Amino acid sequence: MSQKKGYLLKGKVIDGSLNPPIDNGAVVTEGERIVWVGRAPALPAQYTTAAYEVIDLPGRCIMPGLVDAHIHISFGEARTEEENALYTPVEFRTAKALYYAKKVLQAGVTSAFDAATTYAVGQAVRDAIDTGMFDGPRLTISGKQLTNHQGLEDSFPSTMEFPIGQSAVLIKTKEDLIEAIRLQVKDEVDAIKVSGSNDNLITPDALGSSAFTLEEFRIIADETHRLGKICSVHARSRDSVLEAARAGFDNLFHASYIDDEGIEAALKNKCVITPTLTLLVNLIDANQETAGASGTAAFRREVEAASVNLKRAYAAGVPILAGSESGWSPVPYGQWHAREMQIFVDVLGMTPLQAIHANTLLPTCLMKRYGHEVGKLEAGRFADILVVPGDPTADIRLLQKPKNFDFIFKGGEPIDRTPPRPRRRKWYERQKVFLNGVFEYDEETGGGKLVQ
Numbered sequence: 351m352s353q354k355k356g357y358l359l360k361g362k363v364i365d366g367s368l369n370p371p372i373d374n375g376a377v378v379t380e381g382e383r384i385v386w387v388g389r390a391p392a393l394p395a396q397y398t399t400a401a402y403e404v405i406d407l408p409g410r411c412i413m414p415g416l417v418d419a420h421i422h423i424s425f426g427e428a429r430t431e432e433e434n435a436l437y438t439p440v441e442f443r444t445a446k447a448l449y450y451a452k453k454v455l456q457a458g459v460t461s462a463f464d465a466a467t468t469y470a471v472g473q474a475v476r477d478a479i480d481t482g483m484f485d486g487p488r489l490t491i492s493g494k495q496l497t498n499h500q501g502l503e504d505s506f507p508s509t510m511e512f513p514i515g516q517s518a519v520l521i522k523t524k525e526d527l528i529e530a531i532r533l534q535v536k537d538e539v540d541a542i543k544v545s546g547s548n549d550n551l552i553t554p555d556a557l558g559s560s561a562f563t564l565e566e567f568r569i570i571a572d573e574t575h576r577l578g579k580i581c582s583v584h585a586r587s588r589d590s591v592l593e594a595a596r597a598g599f600d601n602l603f604h605a606s607y608i609d610d611e612g613i614e615a616a617l618k619n620k621c622v623i624t625p626t627l628t629l630l631v632n633l634i635d636a637n638q639e640t641a642g643a644s645g646t647a648a649f650r651r652e653v654e655a656a657s658v659n660l661k662r663a664y665a666a667g668v669p670i671l672a673g674s675e676s677g678w679s680p681v682p683y684g685q686w687h688a689r690e691m692q693i694f695v696d697v698l699g700m701t702p703l704q705a706i707h708a709n710t711l712l713p714t715c716l717m718k719r720y721g722h723e724v725g726k727l728e729a730g731r732f733a734d735i736l737v738v739p740g741d742p743t744a745d746i747r748l749l750q751k752p753k754n755f756d757f758i759f760k761g762g763e764p765i766d767r768t769p770p771r772p773r774r775r776k777w778y779e780r781q782k783v784f785l786n787g788v789f790e791y792d793e794e795t796g797g798g799k800l801v802q
């Protein structure tokens with residue numbers, strides 16, 4: 351931080367709400383807060399003194415830092431369920447998560463909602479950032495997903511114990527739901543996450559019924575709200591999104607198969623939807639050859655359904671939030687956080703301004719502790735600000751190139767933009783392979799050859 355009181359930023363101001371941008375705008379910061387936003391000609395004289403460092407670059411937009419509504423800071427870019435649930439000691443996972451948190455911040459993401467952690471890594475990373483030890487976004491942390499035998503993450507054979515490193519906890523009775531919520535709240539989660547359905551990534555024919563009953567969803571929502579937290583559901587099937595919305599869940603993840611009944615319940619109970627289409631679109635683009643459920647065709651079907659159903663939900667007035675799913679290998683940290691906005695424009699028909707709103711102010715509704723202090727350029731809020739070359743309301747893709755941003759401010763200070771050095775992997779992170787293939791005997795040569 352300079353010796354100055356703060357900064358005077360000039361340019362086109364996009365404030366994160368749906369207010370029309372201010373062409374000839376200015377934003378003033380003091381310490382870690384924004385103190386003034388408006389039209390530059392109306393700037394009060396007190397902010398034109400030398401006490402404020404002026405940043406006035408031609409053709410720039412000034413907007414809030416991105417607020418990503420769905421990341422997993424503890425997943426380490428895992429490629430498989432095994433990698434995420436079994437391998438890598440918790441201590442090393444935590445170190446990795448701190449490393450990746452900086453990359454997320456350097457992509458212009460100044461706040462993020464973590465949609466399920468392994469162990470309690472998420473809380474530790476959040477607190478390490480908040481106490482000033484490491485660089486990263488302001489984090490809101492969901493605990494391990496509450497799941498059952500029909501939910502996501504109960505993916506290992508029934509002959510083995512449910513792995514302690516899984517990003518979920520296996521629930522067997524209604525009483526256990528209450529106990530799991532109370533334990534997670536004791537362990538300082540910000541939010542409760544429930545696995546309401548399965549997923550094409552993991553289970554064939556995954557998009558059938560709901561993992562939990564309406565009664566069970568109600569128990570979860572009531573206890574979570576009683577303890578002052580918010581609850582989200584992983585809901586890819588029609589029934590899971592409907593029942594969770596009826597039970598009063600705050601946030602419905604994915605909701606690809608939401609129908610009119612689901613939309614009605616979401617509107618009635620003021621639920622928001624966070625689709626995370628980036629994961630599916632990236633999986634399609636990666637064009638993996640895997641046959642069956644996790645093949646490209648299944649993801650393509652889901653995106654097609656989601657584009658129809660979510661468009662209807664959005665038109666009906668259900669708020670749609672932008673989340674990237676960063677943390678899995680199809681969505682590595684620091685690279686794809688702004689792609690969801692482009693998908694919202696291309697697939698859901700949002701305007702770029704609506705898409706920016708969905709990736710800044712809107713997701714702050716998931717952030718109970720500090721949501722009212724971020725996500726918008728407004729006096730009193732934290733100065734979490736991007737200075738972006740060009741105009742993202744004309745071309746939303748500009749936000750996918752954070753290296754081009756002139757400044758990323760978090761709490762009134764420009765962040766360190768030096769990329770973390772590339773890391774190497776430890777042998778214990780992924781899987782334990784004896785040999786990558788089968789060493790078959792070749793009668794002609796009398797030797798062996800490696801066959802995949």
Ligand SMILES: [Zn+2]
Binds near residue numbers: 420422465675
């Ligand atoms: Zn997720």
